[in-house]
Amino acid sequence: MTQYSILAAPAEHLLLEKNSEFLTFLHPIDSRDNAMAWVAHYRARYADANHVCWAYIIGNTRQPQTQAFSDDGEPGGTAGKPMLHVLTERELGNCLAVVVRYFGGVKLGAGGLVRAYSNAVSQAAGKARLRLISPSVELTIVVSFAFEARLRQLLQQYNAVLDNVSYSDKVRLSISLPQDAEPALREQLINETAGAALISTADSHAGV
Structure with missing residues (x-):
């Protein structure tokens, strides 16, 4: 959308x-x-x-x-x-x-x-007077520590907002990004991590 x-x-x-x-x-x-x-x-x-x-x-x-x-x-x-x-x-x-x-x-x-x-x-x-609304999607992404820096670069590239980050044996990031950017980000993460990145949809909402 x-x-x-x-x-x-x-x-x-x-x-x-x-x-x-x-x-x-x-x-x-x-x-x-x-x-x-x-x-x-x-x-x-x-x-x-x-x-x-x-x-x-x-x-x-x-x-x-x-x-x-x-x-x-x-x-x-x-x-x-x-x-x-x-x-x-x-x-x-x-x-x-x-x-x-x-x-x-x-x-x-x-x-x-x-x-x-x-x-x-x-x-x-x-x-x-009108106001533009950009539909967004919330994702949770889990990657290895080695990929964290690259992931943060990708988030900037796709205009994503980092909502939360936590560390255990891996790095878990909760993000919001424009809905139309989701497919490209998913594909790039899968390609660059050889499928190791875990990506799940937290929720969808519309925001400015």
């Missing part, structure tokens, strides 16, 4: 479309509960609004951990789904989009609603 982007800070935008107001709010989130708490907040804050539509994506927008949306009474497929599509295309991971609509008296039709909700989120996304 390569780097992906997430929403770094909240953003807001107001779109006017044929007298209807579309108030858009983008929020960084890390769980469905977090997202739903913000939706409840806006439902209460704008209790007189005609619709409070929303969509969210958690994780990499190309391989999301979870995603969901709601049309909140608008014709099916005209609000939440277009909003989610914009989040995906603009690569706004870990992001909730809420669009509060006040009806202005002029019906927009299905196509007009899709365009309005899409534009509302897209224009808010234009104001958003």
